[in-house]
Amino acid sequence: MNKLTGSIPVEMNNLTYLKHLVLSNNMLSGSLPQHICIGGSLETFTAHENYLTGPISISLRNCSSLYRFRLERNQLTGNISEQFGVYPKLNYIDMSYNNFYGELSQKWGQCQNLQSLKISNNRISGVIPPQLGGMIHLHLLDLSSNHIAGEIPRELERLTSLFNLTLADNELLGRVPPEIGNLSNLRILNLAANNLTGSIPRQLEACSKLQYLNLSINRFRESIPFEIGNIYSLQNLDLSQNLLMGEIPPQLGKLENLEILSLSHNELSGSIPSTFADMLSLTYIDISYNQLEGPLPNSKPFLEAPIDGFINNKDLCGNTTGLNACPTTVSSSPDGKESRKVMILILVPSFGALFLIFSAIGFLYVLLNCRRVRNNQNSPTEARNNNMFTIWSYDGKMVYENIIGATEEFDPKYCIGVGGYGSVYKAELPTGQVIAVKKLHPLEDEGITNLDSFENEIRALTEIRHCNIVRLYGFCSHSRHSFLVYEFLEGGSLGKKLSNKEEATEFGWIKRINIVKGVAEGLSYMHHDCSPPIVHRDISCKNILLDSEHNAHISDFGTAKVLKPDSSNWSLFAGTFGYAAPELAYMMEVNEKCDVYSFGVVTLEVIMGKHPGDLISLLSSSSSSSSATTSTAHDILFKDVLDQRLEPPRNQVARIVVSVAKLAFACLETNPQSRPTMQQISRELPIERSPLSEMFNKITLGQLLV
Numbered sequence: 044m045n046k047l048t049g050s051i052p053v054e055m056n057n058l059t060y061l062k063h064l065v066l067s068n069n070m071l072s073g074s075l076p077q078h079i080c081i082g083g084s085l086e087t088f089t090a091h092e093n094y095l096t097g098p099i100s101i102s103l104r105n106c107s108s109l110y111r112f113r114l115e116r117n118q119l120t121g122n123i124s125e126q127f128g129v130y131p132k133l134n135y136i137d138m139s140y141n142n143f144y145g146e147l148s149q150k151w152g153q154c155q156n157l158q159s160l161k162i163s164n165n166r167i168s169g170v171i172p173p174q175l176g177g178m179i180h181l182h183l184l185d186l187s188s189n190h191i192a193g194e195i196p197r198e199l200e201r202l203t204s205l206f207n208l209t210l211a212d213n214e215l216l217g218r219v220p221p222e223i224g225n226l227s228n229l230r231i232l233n234l235a236a237n238n239l240t241g242s243i244p245r246q247l248e249a250c251s252k253l254q255y256l257n258l259s260i261n262r263f264r265e266s267i268p269f270e271i272g273n274i275y276s277l278q279n280l281d282l283s284q285n286l287l288m289g290e291i292p293p294q295l296g297k298l299e300n301l302e303i304l305s306l307s308h309n310e311l312s313g314s315i316p317s318t319f320a321d322m323l324s325l326t327y328i329d330i331s332y333n334q335l336e337g338p339l340p341n342s343k344p345f346l347e348a349p350i351d352g353f354i355n356n357k358d359l360c361g362n363t364t365g366l367n368a369c370p371t372t373v374s375s376s377p378d379g380k381e382s383r384k385v386m387i388l389i390l391v392p393s394f395g396a397l398f399l400i401f402s403a404i405g406f407l408y409v410l411l412n413c414r415r416v417r418n419n420q421n422s423p424t425e426a427r428n429n430n431m432f433t434i435w436s437y438d439g440k441m442v443y444e445n446i447i448g449a450t451e452e453f454d455p456k457y458c459i460g461v462g463g464y465g466s467v468y469k470a471e472l473p474t475g476q477v478i479a480v481k482k483l484h485p486l487e488d489e490g491i492t493n494l495d496s497f498e499n500e501i502r503a504l505t506e507i508r509h510c511n512i513v514r515l516y517g518f519c520s521h522s523r524h525s526f527l528v529y530e531f532l533e534g535g536s537l538g539k540k541l542s543n544k545e546e547a548t549e550f551g552w553i554k555r556i557n558i559v560k561g562v563a564e565g566l567s568y569m570h571h572d573c574s575p576p577i578v579h580r581d582i583s584c585k586n587i588l589l590d591s592e593h594n595a596h597i598s599d600f601g602t603a604k605v606l607k608p609d610s611s612n613w614s615l616f617a618g619t620f621g622y623a624a625p626e627l628a629y630m631m632e633v634n635e636k637c638d639v640y641s642f643g644v645v646t647l648e649v650i651m652g653k654h655p656g657d658l659i660s661l662l663s664s665s666s667s668s669s670s671a672t673t674s675t676a677h678d679i680l681f682k683d684v685l686d687q688r689l690e691p692p693r694n695q696v697a698r699i700v701v702s703v704a705k706l707a708f709a710c711l712e713t714n715p716q717s718r719p720t721m722q723q724i725s726r727e728l729p730i731e732r733s734p735l736s737e738m739f740n741k742i743t744l745g746q747l748l749v
Contacts (some may be wrong), residue, residue, distance in 0.1 A: 062084055062085060062086045062087070063085075063086060063087040064085065064087065064088050064089075064090075065087065065089050065090075066089065066090040066093065067089045067090060067091045067092055067093075067113065068091070068092045068093075069092075069093050070093065070094060071090070071093040071094065071095060072093070072094040072095065072096065073095065073096065073097075074095065074096055074097030074098075075090070075095060075097065075098075075099065075100045075119075076100060077100050077101050077102065084108055085103075085106055085108060085109060086108055086109065086110045086111070086132075087110060087111045087112075088103075088109070088111075088112055088113075088114075089111065089112075089113040089114075090113070090114055090117070091113045091114055091115045091116055091117070091137065092115070092116045092117075093116075093117050094117065094118060095114070095117040095118065095119055096117070096118045096119065096120065097119065097120060097121075098119070098120060098121035098126060099114075099119065099121055099126040099127070103126075103127070103128075104126065104127060104128045105128055106128075106130070107128075107129070107130060107131060107132070108132060109130045109132065109133050110132050110133060110134050110135075111133075111134060111135045111136075112133065112135070112136045112137075113135070113136070113137045114137070114138050114141065115137045115138060115139040115140050115141070115161070116139070116140040116141075117140075117141055118141065118142060119138070119141040119142065119143065120141070120142045120143065120144070121143060121144075121145075122143075122144060122145035123138075123143040123144065123145045123146075123147070123148070123162070123165070123167060124145040124146045124147070124148045124169075125145065127148060127150065127151075128150065129150050129153045129154065130154050130157075131153075131154070131155070131156065132156060133154050133156060133157050134156055134157060134158050134159075135157075135158060135159045136157065136159065136160055136161070137159070137161040137162075138161070138162050138165070139161050139162060139163040139164050139165070139185070140163070140164045140165075141164075141165055142165065142166060143162070143165040143166065143167060144165070144166040144167065144168070145167065145168070145169075146167065146168060146169030146170070147162075147167060147169060147170075147171065147172055147175075147186075147191075148172070149172045149174040150174075151172070151174070151175055151178065152172065152174030152175050152176065152177030152178060153174075153177060154178055155177060155178060155179060155180065156180055157178050157180065157181055158180055158181060158182045158183070158204075159181070159182060159183040160178070160181060160183070160184050160185070161183065161184075161185040162185070162186055162189070163185045163186060163187040163188050163189070163209070164187070164188040164189075165188075165189055166189065166190060167186070167189040167190065167191060168189070168190045168191065168192065169191065169192070169193075170191065170192060170193030170194075170196075171186065171191060171193065171195065171196055171199075171210075171215075172196070173196040173197075173198040174198075175196070175198070175199065175202075176196070176198030176199055176200070176201040176202060177201070178202065179201060179202065179203070179204070180204055181202050181204060181205055182204055182205060182206050182207065183205070183206065183207040184199075184202070184205060184207070184208050184209070184210075185207065185209040186209070186210055186213070187209045187210060187211040187212050187213065187233070188211070188212040188213070188726065189212075189213055190213065190214055191210070191213040191214065191215065192213070192214040192215065192216065193215065193216070193217075194215065194216065194217035194218070194220075195210065195215060195217070195219060195220055195223075195234075195239075196220070197220035197222045199220075199222075199223070199226075200220070200222035200223065200225040200226065202226065203225065203226065203227065203228065204228060205226050205228060205229055206228050206229060206230045206231065206252075207229075207230065207231040208226065208229060208231065208232050208233070209231065209232075209233040210233070210234050210237070211233045211234060211235040211236050211237070211257065212235065212236040212237075212726055213236075213237055214237065214238060215234070215237040215238065215239060216237070216238040216239065216240065217239065217240065217241070218239070218240060218241035218242075218244075219234065219239055219241070219243070219244050220244075221244045221245075221246040222246075223244060223246065223247065223250075224244060224246025224247055224248065224249035224250060225246075225249070226250060227249060227250065227251065227252070228252060229250045229252065229253055230252050230253060230254045230255065230276075231253075231254065231255045232247075232250070232253060232255065232256050232257070233255065233257045234257065234258050234261070235257045235258065235259045235260050235261070235281070236259070236260040236261075236726075237260075237261055238261065238262060238571075239258070239261040239262065239263065240261070240262045240263065240264070241263065241264065241265075242263065242264060242265040242266075242268070243258060243263050243265075243267065243268050243271070243282070243287075244268075245268040245270045247268070247270065247271060247274065248268075248270035248271070248273045248274060250274060251274060251275075251276065252276055253274050253276060253277060254276050254277060254278045254279065255277075255278065255279045256271075256274070256277060256279065256280050256281070257279070257281040258281065258282050258285070259281045259282060259283040259284050259285070259305065260283070260284045260285075260572075261284075261285055262285065262286055262572070262574075263282070263285040263286065263287060264285075264286045264287065264288070265287070265288065265289070266287065266288060266289030266290070266292070267282065267287055267289070267291060267292055267295070267306075267311075268292070269292035269293075269294040269295075270294075271292075271294070271295065272292060272293075272294025272295045272296070272297045272298060273294065273297070274298070275297065275298065275299070275300065276300060277298050277300065277301050278300055278301060278302050278303070278324075279301075279302060279303040280295075280298070280301060280303065280304050280305070281303070281305040282305065282306050282309070283305040283306060283307040283308050283309070283329065284307070284308040284309075284509075284572075285308075285309055286309065286310060287306075287309040287310065287311060288309070288310040288311065288312070289311065289312065289313075290311065290312060290313035290314075290316075291306065291311055291313065291315060291316055291330075291335075292316070293316035293317070293318045294318075295316070295318070295319070296316050296317075296318025296319045296320075296321055296322060297318065297321075298322060299321065299322065299323070299324060300324055301322055301324060301325060302324050302325060302326050302327070303325075303326065303327045304322075304325060304327070304328050304329070304330075305327070305328075305329040306329070306330045306333065307329045307330060307331045307332050307333070307352075308331070308332040308333075308508050308509065308510075309332070309333055310333065310334060311330070311333040311334065311335060312333070312334040312335065312336075312357070313335065313336070313337075314335065314336060314337030314338070315330070315335060315337065315338075315339060315340060315359075317340065319340045319342070319345070320340035320341065320342040320345075321342075322340075322342070322344060323342065323343065323344065324344075325344035325345075325348075326344070327348075327352075328344060328345065328348045328352045329351075329352040330352060330353060330356070331351065331352055331353055331354045331355050331356065332354075332355045332356075332508045332510075333355075333356050333357075334356065334357045335356040335357060335359055336356065336357040336358040336359060337358070337359065337360070337369075338359075338360055338361050338369045339353070339359060339360070339361030339362075339366065340361075341361070341362065345361065346361075346362055350365030350366065353365075353366060355508070355514060443519060445472050445473060446470055446472075446478075446480055446519075446526070446528070447524070449470035449471055449472055449473075450468045450470050450480060453466075453468060453482055453524070457469055457470065459479075459535075460536070465481045465482050465483040465526070465527075466481070466482050467479055467480070467481045467482075468480045468481075468482060469531060477531040478516065478528055478529065478530065478531050479528070479529045479530065479531045479532070480526050480527070480528055480529075481526055481527040481528075481529065481599075482524060482525070482526040483525045483526060483527070507568075507569070507573065507577070509564075509565055509568045509569075510561075510594070511561040511562065511564050511565030511568070511594070511595055511596055511597060512565045512568070512569070512596060512597050513529050513530060513532070513588060513596045513597065513598040514529065514530040515527065515528070515529055515600075516528040516529060516530065529598070532588040532589060532590045532596055532598075533589075533590060533591045534588065534589030534590050534591060534593060535588065535589060536584065536585050536586070536587065536588055536589070537558060537584040537585075537587040537588070537589060537595070537645075537649070538583070538584035538585040538587075539585075540589060541584060541648065541649070541652055541653070544688065547652055547686065547688050547689075548688050548689065550593070551689065552689065552692045552696050552699075552700060553696065554593045555649045555650060556696075556699055556700070556703060556728075557593065557594070557595075558587070558589070558593065558594075558595045558649055559595075559645075559646050559649055559650075559703055559728065560725070560728045561594055561595030561596075562582070562587055562595045562597060562642060562645065562646075563642065563721060563724045563725040563728055564725045565595070565596070565597045566579070566582070566597070566638055566639075566642060566721040566725075567720075567721040567722045567724070567725040569597075569638075569721075570635040570638070570720065570721050570722065571720070571721070571722045576635060578634065578635055578637060578638055579597065579600065579638050579641075580637060580638070581599060581622075581641075582597070582622060582638050582641035582642055582645060583621075583622040583641065583644075583645065584645055584648055584649075585599075586598050586599040587645065621644070621654060621656055622640075622641045622644045622645070623637070623640075623641065624636065624637045624639075624640035624641065624715065625640075625713065626715055634715070635720065635721065636715035636716070636718050637715075638721065639710050639715075639718045639719065639720070639721060639724075640710055640711060640715075640718065642710055642721065642724070643706075643707045643708070643709070643710025643711040643718075644659070644711070646703060646704075646706070646707035646710070647659075647704070647707045650685055650686065650700060650703060650704060650707075651684055651685060651686055652685075652686030652687070652688060652689075653686075658684060658744075659711060662708075662744065678743050678744075679743060679744045680742070680743055680744075681701070681704065681742040681743060681744055682742070684744070685700070701742065702727070702728070703728065706719070706724055706727060706728065710724070
């Protein structure tokens, strides 16, 4: 089937009595006709999935006859609050995946026959007008992936016919109104990736038809409401990346239709309820990065689930591959009397023996401690650091002596990296676990104040739990050695990967873009999801580590700074020259935009294969000079600055690389306030809708800087 190309003919402005115009799924470009509804009879207009640009037709504002309207997946622009009117007959409208901006108009609430309103993936800001509650026949409302802020209006409870409410990936804040429970026909509720706080509404129990519930990547606190276990129709439940605490309610085990369960990256504790053994429909489970302990349910979904769904907990055990087996317990007879007798026979002598042992240990401890106090009266630093493990890991198995033994007293042959604050060693513990140990350079005696500050920042970093940030296991402060213990990542640093010709050649475009996206998501988490925010201050390719799957992990928080609210956050210079933001040379106030600049440098280095210092200098001099020689920098072809060790990107990959480059240049703005936030960047990556194909080879740096 042939597709239409070119622009929409001007003659369509004269179709006075046109009722239906369908131009969808073609390759049309240019702008829309400005008088397409001049006769007021147009009922259907669909031109989705083209390359149309420019604003909406002026005549559509008063097109009261409009019934169905689809313009999604184009490149249309314009202020959405000014380009639409009131459409009493309108039944369906979709304007997703365009470049509309402005605020949602209150007039939409007067479209009482509207059943579907989709305006996702645009640049809409402002708040959700309470007047939208007037669309009483609405079935679907999708405003996701915009910049909408404010609270969710409780007036949406009037949309009793709604079955899909998707507000994900915005900047919504505050509590979810309990009135949302009045949406009794709701089947899909997606509020992920916002700044919602408070507790998860218990009133969701009334949404008895709900099948998909996604509240991930918010700031919900308190415990998971047990009432969610009464939504028996649920098939997908995602509460990951919040601040939920307490135990998992056993009532969730009643969700027999649940197929996907994600509770990862929270602060859940206790054991997994035994009722979960009845959840036989599960096909995906992720409860990683919590404080859970005890046995996994002995059921097929848990036995066959990948270990990734259980890692970084307190002490989970079970028959799943990768977990420790649970300790055996004494079996009980039907009436329980026999087991109690056996337990008594075992426990009484055991407690007696333990009492004698602890008494002896206590006596020796008091004796040795008294000697230590006498011997160390003139050594305040050693007395201060007697507590070897200021912070330690969840499993309790790693001890000071094991690390010393595994590294042979930090022998250089185990050293895998050296930095300004310490050297990193690879250590394999007797348990077989491999860790990375960063041994700090010795502190001077007068550096106790600095040690206090450093320990405070270490405590703050223990609150960070994100898949793109290196996991900190513990911290040891000792008179002989002070070190940090991190997870070990097999892939090494991004800098070494790019500098090795053989490895860089195997390091293709998709892998590189995933690296950039991972770093963006990690920084976005630190800047926008941590309270107070954390600024890394030393983002560079040497501080981005890769695992075996080439996933990015931000590392080396030796210079990280926790931003204090209501404070100017002044600081001495920290970071790596060539990556640090230029304003730090004359203004020592630390904020998130410092990391944004460094991220831009790293991103260019990833796609260029080398540090972009010369390119940044060239573009900077070009923008500040009017001479013809310097202005030619903008005429450099983009393809010529890409890593020449790789084949040029093509088709969709080429579009993504261009999109990433545009974001990188935006991060390098001289004025910090002109740079995007990491939250904006992580949402944009890697989206690029403009057609390229053969045009890719003609794109210049000047076009990317526009």
